[in-house]
Amino acid sequence: MKKIGLKRAKEEEDEQKKQSVCEQVLTFNMSPAEEEEGDEDVSDSEESVYSGLEESGSDSEDEPSANQQEGRVLNEEVEQLEERVLNEEEAEQREDEYEKDSSDEEDIRNTVGNVPMDWYKDFPHIGYDLEGRRIYKPIRNKDELDQFLDKMENPEFWRTVCDQQTGSDVVLSEDQLELIKRLQRGQFGDVSFNEYQPSVEFFSREVMIHPVTNRPSDKRSFIPSLTEKDKVSKMVHAIKMGWIKPRRVEDDSRGRYYDLWTNEDSSSILNKHRMHLPAPKLRLPGHEESYNPPPEYLLTEEERALWEQQDPSDRKLPFVPTKFSSLRHVPAFSRFIHERFERCLDLYLCPRQRKLRVNVNPEDLIPKLPKPRDLLPFPTTQSLVYRGHSGLVRSISVSPSGQWLASGSDDGSVRFWEVCSARCVRTVQTGGAVKSVAWNPNPAFCLLAVALDSVVLILAPSLADGHVTSSSERLLKSQQEAEPSEGVSCNWVETKGEELNQWIRLKIGHPKVVHQVTWHSKGDYLASVMPDHSSHLQVLIHQLSRRRSQNPFSRNKGLVQNVSFHPLRPYFFVATQRSVRVYNLLKQQLTKKLQANAKWVSSMAVHPTGDHVICGSYDCRLSWFDLDLSTKPYRMLRHHKKAVRGVAYHRGYPLFASASDDGSVIVCHGTVYSDLLQNPLIVPVKVLRGHVITQDLGVLDVTFHPSQPWLFSSGADGTVRLYT
């Protein structure tokens, strides 16, 4: 406020200076003070502008009083022209200051203080005076039209501004306009101020004879500084101790290269370090990666959809092959940085392992076997089909002479066929599903054992010459003298009448259902199998000549599947579900237990020498045991696709065959050497097909001709087939 007051005073003086001549003397006298004031103006021109505006615009009661004061001052000054003008002036100014210092007087127009005026926007007054009365705004109810008219008519309109503080219109004077213009031009508010005053260069290159200041230099400027010495000595010490290093030379060795491999030494660390594997290179791109690939490499809609659905790791290609018509259409590959980054990760995170690439010719893997052509004779073609059965033919057997074939079927009939002509010579209706038939292997007899339900029938089809017939008659007759066996509940019944006409001679009743019958090679003994989990009575051995039955085993050792006599020695083979037991009948003890390595043994055959056994199993395997070698199979053959139902050895030729549910019979060559050191040679020679698979059953039984290299097989389609 003080400053404003001062300036106000000064400007009024200026005005007066211009107006009156008499006052020029005064102004001359006053000039130093004026200059000072001018300086002040320069220092804060903004305020001066403000004050100027305010002052000239003010038309309140305050103004005349100020003028009066000024006038008074002037009058006084005029009066005391010659007397100590400056002092007077100063004193009066000080007085003035005090006068104007009273803030209420100064702000008489508006007492609200320094608050935003829009607070009073909605009120008719602006602030209060000393007595607490409202100071009203000048009434201004000019609407747009008035304003417009004003604008059109009033020549002063352009220089009229609204005073925010009082809300009244103020018309700017010429001086004020001039001032505004000057300020807009970026000039000083004061007209008389010279911006480009000549400057005096004190510090120039010319050496002056006199110093700028006359002050004598201090004593300390002549004495070496102790603190500096301290600092320097510390630094020296630090350098000596190596704590401070000299500033490093800018290392520009990056990107400066030289011949690194001038002397290549092979004995480097990595060479010693043999475990190092160089990283494999990236795969080179194929046609499908081209920007313009052949059309066959592009994906169709479905393939593309599939590609999008797949997990990124499952995809065959990591990108979609795309075709662009020209090079300018090719966009940036969005996964480029990803791929490079993945390569980086592979390089330092992937465990590396040397993998031996199997580079074998698959032909070399196939074992070199003798050609089947060299292993002839073996059955190669289907030559005869024996038709007649209406059910599945479970079992077949060839007479020891090789002239007749017996077959037992589920339709309840046993048929006798002439081998060479496929004629059915006899049909025996047994009245139950025939499980097994077995021709007496002794050529001196002509007997057939048939197992059905819980009975074993002995048939004597008079198909041989008189001599043989009579001898078999004798065998059957001789039984009559023998007493029935005790201990085993078997009843031997001789048949009469009608059944006799059917060539059924004997009925051996069993306690349970019989599944298999088999003869001893001498033709006197007969073994029958009644598989049963819970009983020790599973195998019975019958002696025909004495009509005696006995149970050789007193303990249950598993479900018996199949039994067989040793062709030469008094041994007995019993195939249970998982293993084959070999018993010595004379000593009545177990001699060997063969592990079949199969889940469920289905059939078994003994080699004519008795040293080898083959077992077929329901899990498609055929195991060949060498009894002299081990209790484990010498060879497991997985030739069949489905369960093996029957196996057979040829009596004379080194052949064996296996029949399976997949409708095929596989004939193998199996040479057994008399030299114990040489293992048997097993070569599959022929796959015979012909049977039709019915109800998931294929070939059920297989047997060889006793003298010829012929093979019979019976199937679920109700036929028996001969392969020669």
Next chain:
Amino acid sequence: MGGLQKKKFESGAATNYITRNRARKKLQLSLPDFRRLCILKGIYPHEPKHKKKVNKGSTAPRTFYLLKDIRFLLHEPIVGKFREYKIFVRKLKKAYGKTEWSAVERLKENKPTYKLDHIVKERYPSFIDALRDIDDALCMCFLFSTFARTGKCHVQTIQLCRRLTVEWMNYVITSRALRKVFISIKGIYYQAEVMGQPITWLVPYQFAHDHPTDVDYRVMATFTELYTTLLGFVNFRLYLSLNLLYPPKLDIKSESELKEEDEDDYAMGSESYLEKLSALSASLARVVTSTEEEEAQIDLFPTEDENMEMMEEKEKEKKLLEAQMKIFEGLKFFLNREVPRESLAFIIRCFGGEVSWDKSVSIGSTYEMMDETITHHIVDRPNVDKRYINRYYIQPQWVYDCVNAKMLVPVEDYFIGVTLPPHLSPFVEEREGDYVPPEKLKILALQRGESQQQPEEEEEEEEEEEEEDEEEEDNDEEDQVEENKLKKMEEQRSQGKSLQVKVTPGKVKMENPVRLEQEEKAEEKRLAIMMMKKKEKYLYDKIMFGKKRKVREVSFLKSRNKYSLLWERIHPFDPL
């Protein structure tokens, strides 16, 4: 007398391996530092044979390093540098915290740095080793050189990468080492043969990258650090081998030619020099200026016939190679502004052509578009306003296809606005039984010098063969029909029906002895396969499975190709 019981996991495999965490502790490094060390030294994890034994009985998934590798790292001087750096960072942080700016300044001046020269030497004891492993380095440097100068990594690294790649390209041009090029959807592949080593690298297209967020740039930067060092030394050695100055200097002649133009466009002299180099249009200065290229004749030694044949073959190959190197010799190319200048200039210069471009595209153009001697004008736009008569206007693919075909491919297929023939990968080497696209067959025929008509005939022949096959199949079918007839009769008989007995005149079946033999052989094989051991059978089945799959794929592609050709014939303008 047993003695002490042996403790488990104290000998054998368990002592040869070390888990990552233990290795890290042994080296007293933080995980990022350990990672960096592994990258620089080329240490990678190993997969032990018996994981459980090595893992001391546990089956938890762990990464194992060879203990030897880690011991080897223990003596690495860079480990010390890493620790120094760690300390430096700590001091710097402290100084910042205390706002001691002078200390910050001082520390920054003494920032520890390390060099990788000895590591490169150690990892690649011989120059050939380094060359063998240069593929990744090149790919990485080419990628980094296309990065923007802001953000992801230091500007110096990007500049260095650019410099090194330009040096490399200049070397390839000078030594005429480029062999194959391939425009893929990822970028452009190049394959050069340097000192007998095939070196393949991939250059991305010149677009700004949108940087993925799931990529760790620190790892990439560490790799680049190593790769720039490696590539620099390799470049030096290669330049040395060609008697070129390193760092490369332009030929005096070409330099003077380039001098006047464009000098003031670049703020820094070094920058403009690099640009001039990267223009790839000028030859490089040699150490010995008067170099008359004399190729030493290989002395021929009288050897055995087999070797002679080999030699002859080699000679032939060499001649072919020389011919390939000169395919663009005498041709003058002009690149329109929309084609990728660097790639094309590089390729054309590699094969002896002259190339230029519009002056406003880049520095280093040698002649103007109006030049009458220009033979090929490479354009990649639908049509051109002003055409000059005595030059071909072709699309850029022509250049790439020529390089891959090792000869000048007929230009007719590559004119402006023509649908381009497919661009095939030169990296695919078809073995027997693989699918060969018909376009490749065409090129092969061209290479043999046959006219264009022949391949079509070949195709026809193929078709004929196929027809023959079909005929054979027909025969089989006939046989089957007869068999079916017989079966029917059998069935009828088995059902007990009375057959109408009828005697028909029998046909004499012609037995084909060759076929019979084949069948017999096939059966023999089948039987022998049955007798295979389980292990071998498994392997055999696997191999056969692979073979069958391949055959299937090939036949699939073949059928696809036929189909698409058919499609084109029916709808010539519809894409599939």
